[in-house]
Amino acid sequence: MQSKTDNVVLILDPDGKLEYINESFVKLNKLSIEDLKKNYGETIYELSNNPNIREIIHDAITNKHSVNYES
Numbered sequence: 001m002q003s004k005t006d007n008v009v010l011i012l013d014p015d016g017k018l019e020y021i022n023e024s025f026v027k028l029n030k031l032s033i034e035d036l037k038k039n040y041g042e043t044i045y046e047l048s049n050n051p052n053i054r055e056i057i058h059d060a061i062t063n064k065h066s067v068n069y070e071s
Helices: 023-029 033-040 053-063
Strands: 010-012 018-021
Touching: 018 033
Parallel strands: none
Antiparallel strands: 010 018
């Protein structure tokens, strides 16, 4: 399946564990999902440099909606 966006997309499980990254992420960062998990962590809490990431994720879960943010 060909990616239709230049935006980076990450999909997480309910615990914040990384399940999927799109081709734009791979191209931009030159990292596979396996390399990312091995070298930087497996959860959004380990991977994100946003100081409010826990609040952002909590809001998404509490209000049952998707979250977009820049990092």
